[in-house]
Ligand code: AMP
């Protein structure tokens with residue numbers, strides 16, 4: 001499948017890895033929007049949050065465990081934001097489920 005993040009998770013396209021296990025891969029965003037901006041993805045191809053279902057949702061829970069651990073490791077005690085853009089109107093540009101873990105600055109709400 002011609003998917004950028006499948007290729008990154010498989011090591012076929014280089015990335016700055018920050019975490020990896022059997023089901024999850026995390027790497028620095030190439031265009032960081034905060035001092036810490038990590039993308040956390042399932043190794044399994046899931047197109048977006050709209051495709052999460054009872055068969056594949058365990059990896060999403062695991063991604064949030066990894067996010068909490070990385071936030072601690074990166075010293076984000078003051079707070080962080082986890083975002084997933086789903087679909088065109090939300091600005092999803094890569095169609096492989098990914099969670100942005102961002103921190104190290106203040107964030108406005110609501111976003112955008
Ligand atoms: P989204 O727009 O929510 O789909 O997020 C896609 C993210 O992937 C953006 O923040 C991009 O900067 C990031 N991105 C695109 N290509 C790469 C790449 N080769 N390595 C790391 N991050 C990337």
Ligand code: ZN
Pocket residue numbers: 003004005006007044045046095096
């Ligand atoms: Zn993929």
